[in-house]
Amino acid sequence: MNKLLLRDIKNSAGRFIAILLIIMLGVLLFVGVKATGPSLNDTLQLEVNKQKLSDIRVISDKGFTSKDVSAAQKVQGSQIELSKFKYVIGGKNKDAVALYGLNSDLKQNQFKLTSGRLPKNDGEILLDQRAKQKEEYQLGDRFTFAKSADLKDDQYKIVGFVDSPIYIDDSSRGSANLGSGNVQYFAYVSDDSINIPVNNLMNIRFESLQQEQLFSDKYKTKLNSKLGKIKLALNKRKNARANEIASTGLSQIADAQAKLNEAQSQLAKTKAQTSKINGSNREANEKLEQQADELNQKQSQLESQKSSILKRAEPNYIWQERSDLPGFTGYGESSKRISAIANVFPAFFFLLAALITFTTVMRMVEESRGQIGTLKALGFSKMAIGYEYTSYAFWAGILGAIIGAGLGNQLLPRFVISMYKNYVLGPPVISYDWSSIIIAIVLSMVVTVGAALFVVLKETRDSPSALMRPKAPKNAKKILLERIPFIWKRLKFNQKISYRNLFRFKTRGLMTILGIAGGTALILTGFGISNSISATANLQFKKVINYDLVLQSKTVQSLDSVRKTIESDKNYQSSTIVHTSTASVRQNGKKVNDITMYVPNSNNGLTGFITLKDYQNGEAMRLKSDGVIITQKMAKILNLKQGQSIEISVDGKHPTNFKVSGIAKNYVGNFIYMPRALYQQKIADNPKMQTLLVKIKNSSDADNNLAKNWMKKNSNILGISFVNDQSAIVDDMTKQLGPVVMIFILLSGLLSFIVLYNLNNINISERLRELSTIKVLGFLNPEVTMYVARESIILAALGIILGFGLGNLLTDYVIRQAETDTVVFPLTIEPIGYIVATVLMILFNLIVVYLTHRRLKKVDMVEALKSNE
Structure with a gap:
């Protein structure tokens, strides 16, 4: 055997x-x-x-002390390190730079030295490898910082280039309220070189979390638990830290308070004496009341000063998880x-x-x-x-x-x-x-x-x-076409045979159709995945968002001067004022965080800048005073419909109920659009209208130079972010999936060819006696080949058409699975996908027909027609 x-x-x-x-x-x-x-x-x-790499980074505007470290270390398993950090302006093009302090105690966030050596003195710097690639800095060059950086020296010698785990994506270094708004490089100098009195960056790492999968729900759950405890510990320290910082001012207020208390005591004694001597002397009493009012005013002023000092001294924390670092979320998604x-x-x-x-x-x-x-x-x-x-x-x-x-x-x-x-x-x-x-x-x-x-x-x-x-053999049966004489009589003999055979070998025909349909669908899906992801950026940043950049002024009062500055630029086209906030929404037991909320000056304030269309019928929408417009992905996650109510919490405040007046098409991010009157009624009387959505005449000029020029002209500009930068991030998703998609297409094509070849071999093996018979009857080799090929062509055409529908269904299902909580992929398959899939199927069929022709020429008719009986 x-x-x-x-x-x-x-x-x-x-x-x-x-x-x-x-x-x-x-x-x-x-x-x-x-x-x-x-x-x-x-x-x-x-x-x-x-x-x-740290699990959590905390930046404090007032710095950290040993007491803060002790409070954080009470969270089990926490490893705490302190260093200095600030965003500064530096380099040849006056770029925003993330500057870190180096000290011997640092064990977390270990950088990799790609060339050069470590600094040996205060006048040396380690520079981002990206600076070497983009700006062609070399070892030994001088890197110059602006005076505003407030460093020990303005110039530092480059002694090494490094990569850092904080910045895993070479295309992005995050954002800052400096320069163009985009950080270009990171750098390391000694802690002593940075003129900050205390360490302001706390790195926290938990050894117990390092065994968990980086992007798993288990890691996120455990991290959130640790993060909540760290926040609680540091928030408890806020008042004590504020008192430490404000100690000098509070001491002066305490002295003033003591003097005021003495004056009030003296006034009380004077009142009592005056009352005994003068009785109800009106003039004397009025004078004493006036003095009492003055002392009360001073008391109010002291309390106000004390409150103001403590408020200014209270530390503010910026919290960062790994998912907040540049490139981490993109990589995970x-x-x-x-x-x-x-x-x-x-x-x-x-x-x-x-x-x-x-x-x-x-x-x-x-x-x-x-x-x-x-x-x-x-x-x-x-x-x-x-x-x-x-x-x-x-x-x-x-x-x-x-x-x-x-x-x-x-x-x-x-x-x-x-x-x-x-x-x-x-x-x-x-x-x-x-x-x-x-x-x-x-x-x-x-x-x-x-x-x-x-x-x-x-x-x-x-x-x-x-x-x-x-x-x-199975009994011959009439096919449907034979029952339509008008058509059947006009068919040629070979055509009649082909149509009869198609219905005679139903299983083989069905397998061929499914094989070709499956191959076509797979190739089409490969193109569909790529096209759908590409369409996301195009639809979001050309059809929904119609502005070129977002500009934020430092205060509401300075917005007018900022607007005058940009209006004087020849590239300026138009702008609209909005209030922006970060919101979270809860409904039906589910929650969506990190939502961007826009509150325009008027209900028509977004017209021409953001296109609001109903996500189902595509009809144009406008803000209504009784409700908010939310975007489609958020509505899908929360299972919301128009007319229902949602709980919106703005900037961490107590959630408030709002009616959903519309659900808008949107492809990247989650947004809420709220009328100003509704914001004033339910959240705050005065929304901070200090953000401008700006259109420029030539969007290709929306680069760092434009931002730098505006920020040089007006120091009240807090930051600028470009729509092109956001679009580039989405485009990166297509590039990253490109190789995978190409593998899908190539392997799908190869599978389709093997399937066709295999089914064709089965076809010939099943019908060897039949094909030998027609050869004996005098059919030429090309005619015998077409006898089989004609059926293959008809089946291929049916398979390709079925594959188009199947490919659309499969693509739609795949991209629905690939969506995230912030990205929607519209089903898009460009014509090139249909053309390539069709051409490949035709090409594979032609190759198989050629191979069939060669095989049929070599058929031994006598051997094939021998009877087993």
Whole structure:
């Protein structure tokens, strides 16, 4: 039986390799894409763990003392480090720089020295590797800071270039209220060089959290618990810290209060004496009352001064988690997106591969009826006969599964990680995803061994004599077209044969249609994923957002002067004033945080700057005084509909109920648009109208130079952020998924070709006697080829059309899975996707037709027409 097995594999090597390749491709994509998301996370996790990245960073405007450290250390497992930090202006182009202090106690956030050495004295600086790449700084160059940086020296010698785990994305360094609003570099100088009296940056790390997956819900839950305790500890220290800072001023007020108390006591004595001597002397009493009023006014002033001093002295904290660091959220969402795609696309791919494999194995066993009958006649048991065919299927399936699992698990994640060139990553960390591998192998065995066993058990029920005779052909039946004489009479003979055969071999025809439809759908889905993500940026930043930049003034009072400054610029077009706040919304037991809220000056204030259209019917909307407009993703998360009410908490204040007057189309971020009158009625009387949405004439000029010029002209400009920068972040998502999408398309195309070739081989094997008969009757080789090819062309056309619909459904499902809480992907497939999918299917069909033609020319007609009887 083993010899027979080897002979069968040798004699049908093409079929054996086809089964192996189909299984291999299915497993490769299934296992490979499943492993890619976790591998991305593991690679980053190993890097940040090596460099001891902080879990929490806290920046205080008043600095931290040893008492603050002691309070934070009471949270179990916390490792606390203090250093100095500030945003400053520096470099050739007067850029915003994130400047960190170096001291010997620092163990967290360890940078990697890419060239040079560590500083040995106060006059030396470590500079961001990005500065070397973008501005061509070299070791030994002088890096100059602006006077406003308030450093010990203005110039520092560059002695080394570094990468930092705080900045994993080379394309972004975060934002600051300096320069253009975008930080260009980070740098390290000694703590002594930074003129800050106390350390103002607290890094907090928890060793117990380092074993948790970086972007997992478990890590977030545990971190939030620790963060809440740290916040509570430091907030309890606020009053004590304020008293420490305000001690001098409070001491002076205490002295003044003592004098005032003495004066009030003296006045009380004078009143008593005057009353005894003068009785109810009106003039004397009025004078004493006047003195009392003056003392009361002084008392009020002292209390006001005390309150003001304490308020100014109270520290403000800026809290940062890892997810707040530049690039972290983008990286996490990218790996999450790939993992979401891995749950759908490869599964469909594998399902298609399994379906074709199942059909191929079943046909293989059915073709061997004569051999099965012979073996049975010779006395071989059903088990022995089953062994031969299940072993054939087993070796084809297991080899394909093992090769596919090995290549998929190791090559695909490495290839994708190598495409993340913007990120500072170490060597790829690829672990075997055993659960996916086992699932893939089990499914592979089901569709190969299972199919073989199913058919063998079915066939061996017949007697040896019945098995050694070919199956009787099915009775001929009229097809639908034959019942329409008007059409049937006008068809040529060859066309009639083709249409009859299409209905005669229904299972094979259905398999061919499904194979082509599946391949077309997979290719189309590959393009659809890329197009849909690309469309997000285009729709959000060209159709919804119509302004070019957001400008914020330092105060409401300074907004007029800021507006005059930008209006004098020749590139200025128009602007509108809005109030902006950060809000959170709670409804139906769910909550959405970090929502941007816009309150325009009037209900028409956003017209021309933000397009508000109903997310269902696309009709234009405007603000109404009785409710707010929210965006579609938020409404979906909270399961909200127009007319319902929501609880909005603005800037951490007590939540207030608002009616939802509309749900607007939006693709990136979550927004609330609130009329000013409603804000004044329910939140605060005077919204801080100190933000401008600005349009410029030439949006290509919306770069750092424009911002720098405006900020030089007017110091009241707090910060500027450009829409182009936000659009670039979304575009990066497309670039990161690009390699994965290309792999989908290439493997889908390859699978489609193998499927077509395999089905065509089955077609010819089934009809060898029929094809030999028409050759004997005088049909030329091209005519015999077209006899088969005509059917393939019709089936391919039907498959391609069905594939278009299936591709749209699959793309829609995949992008829904890939969405995050802040991003909506509109279903978009560009015409090029349909063209490429169609052309590839046509090309594969032509190649298969050519191979069929070559095979049919070599058919031995005499051998094929021999009767088994």
